[in-house]
Amino acid sequence: MKRRDVLMQLLGLAACGALPVSLIHAARAEDDAPVKSQPFSQEALRETAQRLAQEPYVAPSDARPPWLAALDYDDYQALNHFRADRSLWAGGELPFQARFFHLGLYFHYPVSIYEVVNGLARPIKFSPDLFNYDPRVKDKLPEQIGDLGFAGFRINTRSDWDRDMFSFLGASYFRAVGVSKQYGLSARGLAIDTGLDRPEEFPVFRAFWLERPAADATALTVHALLDSPSITGAYRFIISPGETTVMQVESCLFPRHAIERLGIAPMTSMFQCGENDRRVADDFRPEIHDSDGLALWTGSGEWIWRPLLNPHYRRVNSFADDNPHGFGLLQRDRDFADYQDDGAFYHKRPSLWIEPLGQWGKGAVQLVELPTADETMDNIVAFWNPAEPAQPGRELNFNYRLYWGQQPPVRPPLAEVVATRIGMGGIPGRKPLVPTRKFVIDFMGGRLDRLAKEAKVEIVVAASRGEIRDVAARPILESNQWRGHFDLIAGGSSPVDLRGYLRDAEGALSETWIYQWSPPPGA
Template sequence: MAPAAWAAELQPLGSPGKFDYAWLKGAARDLAHTPYRPHGKALPRDVAALDWDQYQAIRFKPDHALWADERLRFRIRLFHLGLFFKRPVRMFELAGGQAQELAYNPAMFDYGRSGLDGARQPRDLGFAGFRVHVAPDFDRDVAAFLGASYFRAVGAERQYGLSARGLAVDTALGHDEDFPDFTDFWFERPAPGANSVVVYAMLDSPSITGAYRFAITPGELLTMEVDAALYPRRQIERLGIAACTSMFHVGENDRRTARDWRPEIHDSDGLAMHRGNGEWIWRPLVNPATLRFSSFVDKDPEGFGLMQRDRNFDHYQDDGAFYEKRPSLWVQPKGAWGEGAVQLVEIPTVDETFDNVVAFWNPAQKPQRGQELLYGYRLYWGATAPVRPALATCVATRTGIGGTVGRKPQHWSWRFVVDFAGGQLARIDPKTTTIEPVITASSGSIELKSARPLASVNGVRATFDAVPPPRSGPVTLRLFLRADGQALSETWLYEWTPPAPADRKLAPA
């Protein structure tokens, strides 16, 4: 029987049943011991045929949201099936230890000009995903779970950007990637005045199953406390924990595909890592000509994330997408994760409509069939990470042809200009203290290096030219600032692919 406080259009499907996280973990474990079966069933033809404009015309009615008739801080609105979202997801309300499935009801939706007749759809059609809304602004959502195991959230800027995934499986290997699905969600009815809402999820794929618990707390930095219990169906070559997915098309450091009038186009501009040994690393993102895979070996990482550090509108000039407001996503492990690596995948893209960057934690030991893998972590969505290095951080990376202006070049080189701000830089007197750029290259050589004050960022600009080796291939560059033997900045780490030797054209004097 549906709770009396439900909106009239929220109708139950089937009978309620007992539920808690222990039950969910047990159900996921049992599911892993059975052959994978794609969940759901074929959609009705008219739903499956919806195009982009038709799907966008379907709107959930706000007054029909879960808990809309109760004085709670949170409300849940549901996404209709269609377009890219063809696998039905079951939705349950959880109250008093009892879970009640929600039935599809056309009265929940305004179908507008979609051409879809909701009354003709089956009662067990299901939903595609959900959105979380919080008082006092119920008009805009703060988190959304939609498609496979993807989800997004916003901080104070209320601007969506990059996504997270429940799990990444076999990303950037020589065979098809496995994209797990969240097949079921349970919404725990919050207590009056509660600052968080708890959502449970079942994950399923041909490779693995999982039980998830999300405690979502909106704020200037929206926080998600995530607990995951994973049960492999087979040995997994590359498991991606706390996967972050983003887009980098054009930036100050990479204008390979710069044909647009906007100076920069990206949801994230770098991968930040706080290693287990305390070192902070900043790896600027690129849009590579070919797929690029990077692995940063670590033990018990303190955190990592895809960040949007550049928050200056003038650098983007986009008054529709507002890239300067896109959130960063910081992952903070709970407990020791052991040995493994933060891994980064960068995929070529020709425009901004494709997410082409993935970052995740990959444990050193390959998961095996029959294991239980337990991970806990926090996700922070917002303008900045909840922790920052005490050292200066990289605030911009620019690149271009090397050499000295006015002099005929004797060989081909590439200029790197890296700006640092924060930490002790603003308090150092350059007249009495020499700041040294410490630069290394995995191959080739470094020349014309310097570090000088930069008033515009109240920091220091480091510059150098990289001379590639005669052969082709990527070059790893490392840079940090030092004075009196002490590090002043985080480590800037860059993967540079010089042009082929035949394409290294010298500029005229």
């Protein structure tokens, strides 16, 4: 299908009350004709996504001219200096400014971006005058650069015009920061078939609409059109930057065909090594990760903590639930000493908590862990997978809030897991007769803070297979923490699912710790 054919289809949608939303930059570059403002509404965007799902999928093509495709990583960084004085809403009268990313490197095709004022959408046009090109690349640029379009955008706020608070760039990825102003993990609009035995599908945001904020606004509204071979969607983000940046997301999804594994509110992070997993740890830094655990607040009210892993092979865990209260990928280790990294600042990286709005019904939080050799590759994905399959002809609606910050908005009233450590089991100085692993879990908070050191506390442990030995719990005298520990004799090569929590005579003292231990290959 040719670009002209697609454009004509979209203009046909406009005549039916929907919006012409994709390939508009490419058409403008070819025709060199001005594009007038056009009416915009959230409902019209929803209708566009619905109608688009009934059309054959048209994949975006690589829009980089040869000179741009030839630039390397350092060249792209020298290219991608947006001029702050040319920001959308520059001048300081409004509380937000939008700045745009240059096409190039990993970002091969442009997205359409519009400003919405009083219900009218005006396209934001690319110009090389919007960027300060570094001398490194100036001799590699043609005399006429043309209308390349933008790869994405970022938003700065009045509190700090120099450092952005959130950005949308690449496929359906976006991310945000809180008070630390340190980026870390990312979110996505949608995940398709993640963790299966075939390549996953990456939906893309084809177009964005940024509503001009009022002078006293504390939130910015962004609309987006999502498209992929399997599904389309209309999104609205109401984003409130702050100490914790909050994004309220409303999504209307329209499957083109049946989807085996649909991922709602997906999060993407990195875990190379930590206290519990030293498999890839030939580094001076003790820990290297954007997140160290998956937290769950189930529909039944149970709080669960699952430390992350860098496994030998792809691992997918599914945690069944019914109307979950929330879940998230958290960074609990907050001391510089945990990482010893004064460049990446992992101790400042935000946690991300998902709060479902409305009834999500039955499904599962799914955790996908992939092996990684270094910190440059994201290897952790978590999302909600509805139990009811996504089928064509049906509209799916999922609303939720995302909280980006140092701490999630809600925490268990019980003690939290603060560390998990694993090593050789048995008694020091005595070689164990059979392979044994010792698990040591430290807890802090809740009623533990009020217990006497001589209080009777036990750790309740269960394993899917193998033998548990030497179970004990005690206070750590040098701190306000309690420690539970046990030995596991796995007796085989298949994974072992572990579960444990602290309790006393009054009941549970801690959240539930869960872990999947896999004996190393050849064990």
